[in-house]
Amino acid sequence: MLELAILGFLYEAPLHGYVLRRHIAALTGHVRPVAESTLYPAIKRLEKAGLLVRATEPGAVAAPRHVLRLTEEGRVELRRRLAEPGQREITDENQWFVLLAFLRHLEDPAAQAAVLRRRLAFLEEPTSFFYEGDRPVRAEEVDDPFRQGILTIARATSRAELAWLRDTLVSLEGVGR
């Protein structure tokens, strides 16, 4: 997820670590803060894999900056990760949002639609949060107000996202014609 965010932001423009960190913090930081000690090793991994290069520049205000720029391989890799996301990126809202944030870079509307359809299929599957023995407990049976809250919120999110997914799929398919 972190690597996807790094590739995504650098796809748009070269950045140095500090600014990149702020961008990532804005995107996902309110939910899960990004520790510097996670970001810098991630940058190194991507550099080692040949997906990005660093150029050291004198710091504008403080220490020297390492301006990060995607290589052509890095650009290809981002598009690959967007087109073929892992199951976690489809199911976990946090990761899914990161993917959505950069899905525009996939350019081909059919490929974008295919990704949205995977999310749609996931949301359309029925899920039960609680069981009593082996029997799934239905929403109306839950008497705990907190568990009812989970179901209420999950249903609201799901409804909103399904509506958006269907709308967006229609307009993406409209483009192809």
Added chain:
Amino acid sequence: MLELAILGFLYEAPLHGYVLRRHIAALTGHVRPVAESTLYPAIKRLEKAGLLVRATEPGAVAAPRHVLRLTEEGRVELRRRLAEPGQREITDENQWFVLLAFLRHLEDPAAQAAVLRRRLAFLEEPTSFFYEGDRPVRAEEVDDPFRQGILTIARATSRAELAWLRDTLVSLEGVGR
């Protein structure tokens, strides 16, 4: 998060690992599957910390079962974790849902309300997902349909949860009078 789920389910009834795993999978597995190789070490950690004990029983159908039962310390620890959640448990929806699923075990309505109020405070803070340079980009300015989707979905979830939180807080405070 995993440990909280284990403590939470065992608080309700002693279970053996396999059933526990199915319960956890129902609660969070559609979003983030729990690997067995994560669950069993987690059980061991909790056992080592004195929060649960095992009793080996002959297996009903297959291998012998290890029935897990919380110790008194384990029960105290669950209530402590529910009453004093870390910031991640408040902000990350996945972790928050796990916490909510067991919040009823906190019994004291005032303590439950205090936890809900922390979530409320978090949701009431304004957040901006995207920046252009240093300037936060407002929702209306986003032209990318996928980024608009993020904002649409996030807003719908937030609205639903805020409504539920306020309702539930009112009824929890009603209890105290």
Added chain:
DNA sequence: ACGCAATACCTCGATGAGGATGTATGGTCG
């Protein structure tokens, strides 16, 4: 007779993530 799925548990190695801390510099504020 054979395989396969389900039950039930476990270990190991790699790695990603997180907390704490270190090392600079330049600007602001009291």
Added chain:
DNA sequence: CGACCATACATCCTCATCGAGGTATTGCGT
């Protein structure tokens, strides 16, 4: 003029997590 904050990067250690694999039993289908 000293404290402090923001910028900018980095490392260390620890631990949770994951994938891959291992062990063993029961029972069903074919």
